[in-house]
Amino acid sequence: LPTSHHLYQGFWYITRHLNGVLSAQHHFKAQDSDIFLLSQPKSGTTWLKAILLALLNRSRYSEPDRQLLLDHPLLQKNPHDLVLHLETRLYVEGTNPDLSSFTSPRLFATHIPFVSLPESVKESKCKLVYMCRNPKDTFVSLWHFTREMSPNDIGTNTLEEAFDMFCRGFSMFGPHWDHVLGYYKASLEMPHKVLFLKYEEMKDKPSEQLKRLADFLGCPFSREEEADGRVDEIIRLCSFNNLSKLEVNQTGKLLTGHENKSFFRKGEVGDWVNYLTPEMVERIDRITEEKFGDLGLKF
């Protein structure tokens, strides 16, 4: 393996991300009102960022007032520039950023596995929302994404090589299955603190999942809001079609240098059929069954 990859507390990191994790562990102090968005890369992080932003700010932007909706930050910026990742944007390279300008509830994202979260995140009453996606689609999405990244990142391999590595646990913030399990178990043990969402369920029954999320965060939709179509409005605002077509997401870049459009590829469930051979499917399904089967976690 390249020397720029590190195994820390059971998970793989490139040097830059590991520095961010260590510095977040050292400096970050959670507040009870904080909300964390957690995921494995390519599980729907961008989408969940948009949904959380729209949900929490819904009283400020509404559809009947077109101008207000057009002013919505989600229509001007990529969600990654609105909800910052601890390890890749805030605590990069050992820094200790000033977070005093963040208003409550503070919204953060991270790919840090449960075991490595800063202690204050586990100890405070802050809420954690985990987005997870079926391992086959996550892998295919990751493969496309990492091919576009620099050689220093995990990404210059053929599909077969990348698949073998993914299955052996070697992927950004991987092993994939251990990452999911950490949060899944936490959600079973602390349902008031950790909400476990699935990309596939969000696609299949978005309004049900959105209401579940709102209830969990203590900001349920009122009857009037539901009657006014606010749930559907948020789903539409955050949909793949809507966000991916925005000028900012077609041509803009993140401060990290990633192109905004690289976070919007197909946005579908089951694209893996176009990439994985029957042998690959058998292998990855077997791992998923071995890791998740006992806990009844299925995709």
Ligand code: A3P
């Ligand atoms: P695909 O590569 O399968 O299309 P992340 O945000 O965690 O990096 O995940 C990116 C994946 O989520 C990509 O999957 C991307 O297309 C998909 N995605 C981005 N925005 C989405 C949205 N609004 N609705 C559904 N999927 C979305």
